[in-house]
Amino acid sequence: MTEEDRDAPAPVPGTAGDERRLRYELLSCALHGHHLEGVTAERVRPGDALLVREDRDGLRWHRCLRCDAWVPVAPPRQPDRPHPPDRHEIALPLRGKALRDRYVLRLIALDRLLHFVVLGALAAGILIFADKRASLQAPFYRYMDLLQNGVGGTGGVSERGLLGEVAKAFAVRSSTLWLIGLVIAAYALLEGVEAVGLWRGRRWAEYLTLVATTVLLVPEVYELTSKVTVTKVLTLIINLAVVVYLLFAKRLFGVRGGGRAEAAERARDVSWEALERVPPGRTTD
Incomplete structure (x- = not known):
């Protein structure tokens, strides 16, 4: 064991080694880096021991306020503050259940965002169709007749399959199409509001x-x-x-x-x- 290892803070049983409890903390630190305070401080006070400690060789060990890991950091060559910040100056990162909830809520938010995109596209398609239906109806039936006659079928549009559903859409009243499109658009907006709110907790x-x-x-x-x-x-x-x-x-x-x-x-x-x-x-x- 090196002298540096002996001077490093000893791990606390049941904390940093508790992978079950710190699973989300470790994930956040892996994605965003450790949350360290006082890295650019000129000196370390005795009262800062909860945040940072200095060993005999002058190497500083900073505690991650999210995952409780101790990270060795060399003292700054150009410090920008006299000492680590006081407690009232520090915004603590999420940990424990609060951090777990943020991940779950953001997962739900992504699901709602997907709904927003799909429903928004569907609503846009219906509203555009309702606006342009008069100009699309004649070409639609003309091309369908040409297609069916070209493959040896009878004229007209079958009531089955996708083409049948499109034909039914041409038979729906314009007011009904507008109402359906607006209702779906409102639902898409609701899903979008949910996604933003859940993402922000x-x-x-x-x-x-x-x-x-x-x-x-x-x-x-x-x-x-x-x-x-x-x-x-x-x-x-x-x-x-x-x-x-x-x-x-x-x-x-x-x-x-x-x-x-x-x-x-x-x-x-x-x-x-x-x-x-x-x-x-x-x-x-």
């Missing part, structure tokens, strides 16, 4: 997503009574999982203590008291 977005997803469970279940497909089943399972997660894990509508319990749980993981409960290792004198 807003509480109101959690409520909005829970209510909207719960309402849509009814038609999804009804659709399964007529025809069961893999896509419908997967969609129902995903939306059920979202509802259960938001209701119980995020404690919405007063479930499991509600917002107060949620705030207390967050403060337990993201606070200086939480960092003090995981004391840093001691250096060797």
Whole structure:
């Protein structure tokens, strides 16, 4: 063992080595780097031991405020501050359940973003079709007649398949098409608002997503009574999982203590008291 290894802070059992608890912290640090404070400070005070320590050779060991790892950093050649920042100057990074929730909420946000893109494209297509239908109807039937006569079929458009569905769309009233397009556009906008709010971790977005997803469970279940497909089943399972997660894990509508319990749980993981409960290792004198 080198002298440098002896001077380094010793790992704390049950903290940095607890891969289960720190899985999300380690992932965040791998993606964004460690959260270190006081790297550019001129000197280290005794009261900064929770953040940074200096060994006998002058090498500084900075504690990551997210994953609790100790990172060796050489003292700065051109310090820009006299000492590491005080506690009130530091914005603590997310850890524990709060960090896990951010990853889950952003995963749901990506799902809502996909819905926004697909529904937005569908709404745009319907509205454009409703606006241009009069000019498209005659060429559509003319080309379909030419296509069917060219392959030895009879004239006209069959009521089956995609062409049949397009033919039915030409028979729908323009007001109905506009209404359908606007409703789908409004739903796409709702999904987009959910995606932005969930990505930013807003509480109101959690409520909005829970209510909207719960309402849509009814038609999804009804659709399964007529025809069961893999896509419908997967969609129902995903939306059920979202509802259960938001209701119980995020404690919405007063479930499991509600917002107060949620705030207390967050403060337990993201606070200086939480960092003090995981004391840093001691250096060797």
